Amino acid sequence: MASEETRAVDTRTAMSPTERDTPAPVGASETTTLEKGPARAWATRLVVAGIVLSAVNLRPAITSLGALLEEVRDGLGMSGSVAGLLTSVPPLCFAVFGVMAPRLARRFGPAAVVCAGMAAIFTGLLIRPYAGGTAGFLAASALALMGIAVSNVLMPVIVKRWFPDRVGSMTGLYSMVLALGTSLPAAVTVPMTHALGGNWKLGLAVWAVLAAAAVVPWIPLVREGRERSVPAARSAQAPAKAQAPTQAQTPASASARAAEEQPPLRITRSRTAWALAVFFGLQATAAYITMGWMPQIFRDAGVSAGTAGLLLAVTMVMGVPLAFVIPRIATRLPHQGPIVLVLGVCGLAGYAGLYLAPAAGAWAWALLLGIANCAFPLALTMVGMRARSGPGVAQLSAFAQSTGYLISIPGPLLVGVLYQHSGGWGLPIALMAALMVPQMVVGVLAGRDRTVEEEAATR
Numbered sequence: 001m002a003s004e005e006t007r008a009v010d011t012r013t014a015m016s017p018t019e020r021d022t023p024a025p026v027g028a029s030e031t032t033t034l035e036k037g038p039a040r041a042w043a044t045r046l047v048v049a050g051i052v053l054s055a056v057n058l059r060p061a062i063t064s065l066g067a068l069l070e071e072v073r074d075g076l077g078m079s080g081s082v083a084g085l086l087t088s089v090p091p092l093c094f095a096v097f098g099v100m101a102p103r104l105a106r107r108f109g110p111a112a113v114v115c116a117g118m119a120a121i122f123t124g125l126l127i128r129p130y131a132g133g134t135a136g137f138l139a140a141s142a143l144a145l146m147g148i149a150v151s152n153v154l155m156p157v158i159v160k161r162w163f164p165d166r167v168g169s170m171t172g173l174y175s176m177v178l179a180l181g182t183s184l185p186a187a188v189t190v191p192m193t194h195a196l197g198g199n200w201k202l203g204l205a206v207w208a209v210l211a212a213a214a215v216v217p218w219i220p221l222v223r224e225g226r227e228r229s230v231p232a233a234r235s236a237q238a239p240a241k242a243q244a245p246t247q248a249q250t251p252a253s254a255s256a257r258a259a260e261e262q263p264p265l266r267i268t269r270s271r272t273a274w275a276l277a278v279f280f281g282l283q284a285t286a287a288y289i290t291m292g293w294m295p296q297i298f299r300d301a302g303v304s305a306g307t308a309g310l311l312l313a314v315t316m317v318m319g320v321p322l323a324f325v326i327p328r329i330a331t332r333l334p335h336q337g338p339i340v341l342v343l344g345v346c347g348l349a350g351y352a353g354l355y356l357a358p359a360a361g362a363w364a365w366a367l368l369l370g371i372a373n374c375a376f377p378l379a380l381t382m383v384g385m386r387a388r389s390g391p392g393v394a395q396l397s398a399f400a401q402s403t404g405y406l407i408s409i410p411g412p413l414l415v416g417v418l419y420q421h422s423g424g425w426g427l428p429i430a431l432m433a434a435l436m437v438p439q440m441v442v443g444v445l446a447g448r449d450r451t452v453e454e455e456a457a458t459r
Contacts, residue, residue: 046217047162053214054114054151055174056181057121059291060207061144062090063316064185066291067309068193070299071200076134086292089138091284091412093145094152094405101153102394110154110161115218120147122211129201144211149405153398156383160393168331171384172324175377179319181210182291187313190306267399270452272386275445276379277400279340281407282439283375286347288412289432290315290369297425301358311366318370319377326374327381336385336447339378344440347372351433355426372436375443379404388451396452411435 065072065086072078078086104113124144131140155174163170185207193203267273294315295308303311330336350368353361383400387393415428422428 043221044162046221047158050111050114050214050217050221051155051158051170051174052177053217054118054155055177056184057118057211057214058148058151058178059182059316060185060210061121061125061141061148062288063182063291063312064189064204064207065141066293066295066312067186067189068200068203069292069296070305071193072137072204075200076137078134086138086141089141090145090148090288091405091408093142094149094284095402095409097146097149098153098405099398099402101150102157102398104150105154105157105394109222110158111218111221114151114154114158115215115222117147117149117151118211118214118218120144122208122215125211126205126208129204153401156380156397157394160384168327168381171377171381172327175323175327175380176320179316179323179377182319183313183316186291186295186309186316190309266456267395267452270455272446272448272450272455273396273399273452274403275442276382276386276396277403278407278442279375279382279439279446280379280400280404282404282435282442283373283379284404284408285411285435286432286439287373287376288408289415289428290373292412293415293419293428294366294369297354297358297429298362300425301362303359303362307362311362314363314366315370315373318367319374322371322374323377326378330378330381331385334449336378336382337444340375340440340443340447343372343375343378344436344443347436347439348433351429351436355429355433358425375439378443379446382446386446386450386452388453392451392453 069086072086101113108116121144124140124142124147128137128140128144131137156171159170159174189203189207192206193200196202196206291312295305295312298308298311299305326339330339333339346368350365350372353365353368358365379400383397384393387396411431415431418427418431419425
């Protein structure tokens, strides 16, 4: 094991930061030649900082709104159905814009796309409370969610490219910080809004500051990628006979070029890809229903607004330790089905508690649903495990996330409609529990030890 890890590290440290972050190809082979020394260490530290700061910004746009949803509804005059539409906007944007991420990354480079995504999050969060009316609020939210969508898809690609020997641990770090960025706004948005004079607009806009910080580490990587791409392009245009053989022209480089020239994977031929996409969609449905509606469920049961926000924070913060542990366990198992089943049972127990005694056992139900929501880092880990190559991971990530988020769109909207027309939470909670059963089934199928390349080639 140690010798395999050493070889993996040697392969990764044989690549240059440019080759890791140039536009072509997305998720390029990690065997490409890389310069060593301080430049590589500097770039690696920037990438880690970029991953951490980006991950912490991928959910505040959603959970900060969930904590103040009642105030936003009253301030903008929204009905329950329109509020349900608002909670469906995140998966809609993730489905529409997430599918564009691999193409944008091939054109501009993953670092440039993530940098632009963080800038879009900053702009959307800053202007949406003051955009004026429901339509403006939705449009500004869509801008922020567009940035989140492309970053969602490219994070597994960046992890696979820069840390091919540490996919489990780096995915765990990314997922853990993402969970922290999910729970923090849920916990502090309400008290922070009260401290700011009770202005819900200011309480939402303040999260733009965190997004601005996430832009910073990507800028040097984008600039370096552009500077180095110019001489690379000129070299490529020179006559082949005028180029003397160099150390860079190694079998590893040839392998990377061969990966570029391979036709795109026919991802839709893979049953595992479809199972993973449906699993991703159903866990996203549960997550966005939880983030958008769980505080309201507790508030309607007699829990105060501040406590309801804390309960949502507890649900989200469960992902901080578990999002680091679950990917590491998953990468050591040949089949991830048992983890899927454990998470699903916790979800069913949490929904049963919400139905029977939402206020009396509120903290227990929040803990159980927090464990169930850790299906998200598990899904991200399986994306990295179900494809052999970087380009394969890029295609599988885009397909699973875009298709999955498309599947998840009706869920939060349907919950809002059921809540408004039934006058209670019985039917919505029954819907949430019913969706957990197929999530467990397709999760077991997605967890089987096989790759999408193998399945696409044999069908």
